[in-house]
Amino acid sequence: MSLSAASELPAFTHGSTVPRVPHHAGLGAELAERHRQRALYELGDNPLLERQRQRESNARSYPRRLPLALSRAHGVYVEDVEGRVFLDCLAGAGTLALGHNHPAVIDALMRTLHSGLPLHTLDLTTPVKDRFMQDVLGALPATFARHARIQFCGPTGADAVEAALKLVRLATGRGTVLAFQGAYHGMTQGALTLMGNLGPKAALGGSLSGVQFLPYPYRYRCPFGLGGDAGVAASLAYIDNLLSDPESGVPRPAAIIVEAVQGEGGVIPAPVAWLKGLRGLATRHEVPLILDEVQTGFGRTGRMFAFEHAGIEPDVVVLSKALGGGLPLSLVVYHERFDTWRPGAHAGTFRGNQLAMAAGSATLAVLRAERLDAAAAELGARLQQQLAAHAERFACIGEVRGRGLMLGVELVDAAAVPGAVGARPAHPELAARVQRECLRRGLIVELGGRHGSVVRFLPPLVITAAQVDEVARIFGQALAAASA
Numbered sequence: 001m002s003l004s005a006a007s008e009l010p011a012f013t014h015g016s017t018v019p020r021v022p023h024h025a026g027l028g029a030e031l032a033e034r035h036r037q038r039a040l041y042e043l044g045d046n047p048l049l050e051r052q053r054q055r056e057s058n059a060r061s062y063p064r065r066l067p068l069a070l071s072r073a074h075g076v077y078v079e080d081v082e083g084r085v086f087l088d089c090l091a092g093a094g095t096l097a098l099g100h101n102h103p104a105v106i107d108a109l110m111r112t113l114h115s116g117l118p119l120h121t122l123d124l125t126t127p128v129k130d131r132f133m134q135d136v137l138g139a140l141p142a143t144f145a146r147h148a149r150i151q152f153c154g155p156t157g158a159d160a161v162e163a164a165l166k167l168v169r170l171a172t173g174r175g176t177v178l179a180f181q182g183a184y185h186g187m188t189q190g191a192l193t194l195m196g197n198l199g200p201k202a203a204l205g206g207s208l209s210g211v212q213f214l215p216y217p218y219r220y221r222c223p224f225g226l227g228g229d230a231g232v233a234a235s236l237a238y239i240d241n242l243l244s245d246p247e248s249g250v251p252r253p254a255a256i257i258v259e260a261v262q263g264e265g266g267v268i269p270a271p272v273a274w275l276k277g278l279r280g281l282a283t284r285h286e287v288p289l290i291l292d293e294v295q296t297g298f299g300r301t302g303r304m305f306a307f308e309h310a311g312i313e314p315d316v317v318v319l320s321k322a323l324g325g326g327l328p329l330s331l332v333v334y335h336e337r338f339d340t341w342r343p344g345a346h347a348g349t350f351r352g353n354q355l356a357m358a359a360g361s362a363t364l365a366v367l368r369a370e371r372l373d374a375a376a377a378e379l380g381a382r383l384q385q386q387l388a389a390h391a392e393r394f395a396c397i398g399e400v401r402g403r404g405l406m407l408g409v410e411l412v413d414a415a416a417v418p419g420a421v422g423a424r425p426a427h428p429e430l431a432a433r434v435q436r437e438c439l440r441r442g443l444i445v446e447l448g449g450r451h452g453s454v455v456r457f458l459p460p461l462v463i464t465a466a467q468v469d470e471v472a473r474i475f476g477q478a479l480a481a482a483s484a
C-alpha cells in the first residue's frame with residue numbers, strides 16, 4: 001500500500017465505553033489557585049527524599065537540585081507530597097509539549113487501554129502504529145517525508161542517536177563523525193562520544209573515539225574570538241577547510257550531527273545563516289547531515305522542527321521527547337537512500353510501545369489544531385522580552401537567548417573583567433542560588449550550559465501569557481534574592 005493510500009485509512013476506532021477522566025476535572029484550576037496563594041517554600045527533607053537518597057544510585061541528577069517528591073500534576077503545574085505547587089518550566093526536560101496530564105493524551109491512553117490492543121508489539125504494525133507513522137510523516141516537511149524511512153528505536157533519545165550513528169556508518173562505510181563543542185546527544189556510550197561536556201566522559205578513559213569536534217557558533221563566547229557574522233563565517237570556513245584539506249587529519253566523515261539549538265550546552269541557537277551554510281557544506285562534501293531534534297522537535301522553538309527556521313532539510317532526523325506525548329518513544333527518520341541496512345541490522349525489544357504512539361498522535365493532533373508552534377513563537381518572544389528587561393537591571397545576566405519556548409539566561413560574574421568578545425566568566429554558584437530561589441517561590445527551572453551557569457526555561461507549549469508573566473516575575477525576584 002502506498003503511503004498516501006494508508007493516510008486515507010479511517011482512524012483506528014476504539015471501544016465506546018471508555019471512562020472520561022473525571023479525576024482531572026478541575027485539577028488544573030485547583031493547582032493554579034493554590035500556586036497563586038502560596039507562601040515562600042522552605043525546602044527540607046521528607047521520608048521519600050531520604051529513602052531516595054539512601055537507595056538510588058549516586059548518578060541520580062535532578063533530585064539533587066530539585067528536592068521534590070511529586071504527587072499530582074496538571075498543565076504547567078506540579079504538586080509535591082507536601083502540598084506545595086510549582087510552575088514547571090522543566091516539563092520532563094522539554095518532553096511535555098502539552099503539559100502534564102493533558103485531557104487529549106489521557107483520553108487517548110484510556111481509549112487504547114480499553115480497546116484490547118496489544119500494548120507491546122516489537123516492531124509489528126497495528127492500526128495505532130500505522131496512524132502514528134502517518135502523523136509523524138505529516139508533521140515533517142512534505143519534501144522530506146516523501147522519501148523518508150522510519151526506524152523505530154528503543155525508547156530514549158540516546159537510543160535513536162545510537163541508531164542514527166549506525167545508519168550513517170553502514171550507509172557510507174565511513175567511521176568518523178563530526179559533532180560540535182557543547183553538543184548533547186544522550187548518555188549511552190555511542191551518544192556520549194558526541195558530547196561536548198568532558199565531565200561525564202572523563203572517567204571513561206580512552207574508550208570514546210571516532211568523533212571530531214567542531215566549534216559551534218556560540219555568539220556570547222565565540223570560539224574564534226570574533227562574535228557576530230564574522231564568527232559565523234569563520235566557523236563555516238573552518239569546517240569547509242577541514243572537509244577539503246587532504247591533510248586535515250580527519251577522514252571524510254560518516255555524518256555531521258548537530259542540534260539547531262543546543263539545549264544542554266546552554267540554549268544556544270545556531271544562526272540561520274550558519275545552518276544554511278552547514279547544509280551547503282554537507283551537501284557539497286557528500287556528508288550526511290543529522291539533525292538531532294530530540295529536544296527542539298514538535299513546536300518547541302516556534303516551528304514544528306528547529307531546522308525549519310533555516311529552510312533546510314536534514315538527511316537524517318532524530319526524534320524523541322515530545323514524540324511520545326510524555327511516554328518513552330524515539331525514532332530515526334531518514335532519506336531512503338540511506339536505507340542500506342540488512343533485515344534485523346537494528347533491533348530492540350521495546351520498539352512497539354502502543355501507548356506512547358497513541359499519546360504521540362494525540363499530542364500531534366492538539367499541536368496542529370491549536371497551532372502550538374505559533375504559540376511557542378509568540379509566548380517565547382514575550383518571555384524573552386521580559387527576561388531581557390531583567391538583564392537591564394541585573395549586571396549578572398551575560399546573555400538572554402533562545403528560540404520559541406526554549407530559552408536560557410547565562411549568569412556571569414558581574415565584577416569580573418570581560419574577555420575579548422565581551423563575555424564575563426560564568427557564575428555557576430549564582431546560577432545554583434537563583435535556581436533554588438526560584439524553587440522557593442514555586443518555579444521549577446533547570447540549569448545547563450558551560451559550568452551549569454545557564455538558567456533554562458522549557459515550559460509546556462500550552463503555557464498562557466499570564467503564566468509566562470508570572471515565570472518572568474518570579475525569576476526577577478529570585479535573581480534579586482540570589483544576588484543580595
Ligand code: PLP
Nearest residue numbers: 156157158184185186263294295
Ligand atoms: N539529544 C538531545 C538534543 C537531547 O537534548 C537529549 C536529552 O536531553 C538526548 C539527545 C538524549 O535523550 P534521552 O535523555 O532520552 O536519552
